[in-house]
Each structure stands twice: as structure tokens, then as C-alpha cells.
Amino acid sequence: MDISDLLASVVAPPTPSHQRLSDLQSLTRSFVAERTCPELLPYPSALLDRVLEAIREQIETIEEHAGDADPRTNFRMIILQTELERVRFLVRGLVRGRIAKIDAHPLHILNLYTTSQPTLLSPSEHKYLTTHQALLSSHFSASFLSQFPAALQRLDDTTGGVSMVDKPDEDRAVFVRCLRDVGQVYVEGTGTRFEMRRGDVSVVRWSAIRAWVLGGDVELI
């Protein structure tokens, strides 16, 4: 061991293992949040980049040892593979849950993405959304819309006080757990105020608690 090794061991982050555990915690949290939240949450790009990179490396390790006949190594590889599948399940569940929401409210999400929330979609999700929507609208117009009067052909009409663009119900009740004391939560329109302390579990409207969830002080369960 020479001086550069010593330096490297000092400079390196103290516990890469801890970073991985905290990534797994964040991934699990994102998975649960995306499954329980009524609206689409911002795409966790930094987290997913790290996780996907780690998955790729792990697959390489497993492939390297795949041909090993030694039963001991073999068992170790079974453990690695089992865990790999578990993490991939989480990633898959997260991404598929997001696609379900994109399919449900495409125009609303596209609108949010282009006007105010550039972190809402990943590049590939954005591509999927625009391509899918283009296909749909050309199909609609080819099969029936073109025979309607020009004023009735739009898919995002907002005239007459009713918007055609479907939105998720932002007041839907969600189950939350408080991670940091957040003080008083006020539910607009009902006059309900309540205190949320670390560890508390409540059922509350998504619109009332959204800011804290996005800030990481409260998690969805």
C-alpha cells in the first residue's frame, strides 16, 4: 500500500454501503409513494441513475461467476441474484406505476411538464407520452373526428367552463407517515388543523400534505 492508496481510503466516502442502503430506502419510498399518490410525482432521475448503474454492475459480477462449479460460490450467486430481482421488482413497479398515470392523464401531465415542472418526466417518458398522444390523436381524427364540425374537433377544449383535459383528484385521501416534526397542517375548506410529529400516521388529503411530501418531511405509505 502506498501513499495514494492511503489518501484514497481517506478521501473516499466513509461508507459506500451506507449510501447503497439509503438509496434502497429512497427507492422503496419512491415506489410506495408512486403507488399510493393520486398524481404523478417528479421523476427521481439521480436516484434511478445510481440504482440502474449498480444493477448493471451487479449483473456483470453474476455473469462473471455464472460458470463456477464451486457450490460455495454458486450459493453466493444465488443470493446476489435473489437480491437483484428484488431491486428490479421495485424499479419495475415504480416505472410501470408512472406509465399507468401517464396513460390516465396524458394531456394534463404534458401541460404541467411543459409549463411548470420540467423534472416531472424522464426523457423517455416524455417521448412515450408525446408519441403515444400523437398516434392517438391521428387515429381519432382519421376515424371520426374529421367528420365533426371544425369547432368540435379539439381534444383539449376548455370552452363552456368545462375542461376536457382530465385531471387526477388532488383532494383524494392518502395515508402518510411523518418523518420530521412539521408542526400544524391545515386542511383548507374544512377548518381542520392538526399537529404532525415524527412517527405519526394519518389519513389526510393529498392537496393538504403535498408540499411536505415533496420536501421529504412526510412520506406516503
Added chain:
Amino acid sequence: MALPLPPGLTPAEVAFLCEMEQVTVMPRQTLEGLDLLGGSIPPLDPRRRAVLPLWLALLLKRQRRANIIPPPWLNPHSLKAVLDDETKNDERFSPPPRLPPVAPDTTTIFSPPFLPSSTADAAPDALPYHWLELGEMLLEAAEDDFEDPESVRRYLRDLREVRLSKVRRGTDQLVAAGSISLTGAGGMEIAEGRSFITGVIDGLRKISASREQQRRDREREEGEGGYPGTADDDEDDEMEMQ
């Protein structure tokens, strides 16, 4: 490709999350340390206890490579104490385990299933978030590691019934109040009650939507400061509605 499931977690998914809980095992053979995606696990040595994620502990247990040491809250005495507390206090769940403090600069705050609430050093007097799933899984896969599996099973069943009746009774509070507290409820219990509870709350909210809108407008007019004076009026309104 898109997930066809309704919002909320299925029981299978809750059990999957529970399998990430940490448990203490007594290895029966050595195993070199491994770098897993969720952090590395230490080398296993038959002379020393080790803390592992539940899924790995169950894998080792099934292959008879380790014994699982049940967490201290999962023995008949502790369960009986919790059950007494549950029956005595009608209106709340028994309190969850005390949480470790959080430093203000922490970026990732750990929560179940990543808290060590089911290791051999866990608190004996409180049920953690995944108590029901974890108890069932351990009883199924590692029954021989319990001293008295039958009474553990019986207490778990009793606890489940007592707590289930609390969730049901809680529906009285499910007026459109905007929030109810379920502190201490377990993961499986929440998954079970989710569609009913959210269904009732959302339904009631839609019924009283117009009244709420009036109130919201009035609050906007008066500004935040004018709020407390109006509370009594609204209670009267509710009485009339009933």
C-alpha cells in the same frame, strides 16, 4: 405494460416490503461477506450473531444454514402486555416503537422497513410497523426457533382481532374532517383498510363539496386571520345537516 393495479399496495407488496426488515440470525455455517445492492452484508460466522434482511434470513433458514432469533416483542410475555394495553385503551393503537432521533442535516431519513425494529435488540414493548407480516412469516418459516410458537400464534391472532375492531370503529370519525390519525397501525392493517377508509372520506368530501367551497371562499375573503371566529357557525351547520 402499465401497472393495472388500483392505487395502494396489495398484501403481497406489503409482505415484499416487510422482507426488507432487519432480523438477527445465528449462522450455522460460514459465509463470506457479500456486496449487495442494498449495502454489504458481513461475513457470517457460526460463533457470532449477525443482522440480515429478512428475505436473506429466510433463504438461509430454509436451507438450514442459519437459525433466526425472533425479536423480543414476538414472545408471549411482550405480546400479552401489548394485548392488555390494546384492550384497555379503546380509542388508540398501542404506541409504535420509539424512533431514533434525526440529525437536522440528514438527507435520507430511514423509516420502516429499514429501522432495526425487529432485531434481537429491538424494544420488547412495542409492535413495529410490519408486526403482523413479520410474525406470520417467522412462524411459518422458523417455527422451531420459537420457544412457544402456539401461544405466539394465539396472541398474534387476538391482537389482530382487537386492532381490526378499532379500525372498524374508527369509521365513526370518518366524517369529512379532512384527517384522521392512525398512529401505531401496521402496514398490513393499512393495506387492508385503505380502500374502505379512502372511499368513505372521498365520498363524504364529494357530498359536502359545495359547503366546503363556500367556506373556502369565505376564508379567502377574511384572510387567514379571520378563521377562528367561524368555527362555531360551522359546527351548527353540521348539526342541522344531520
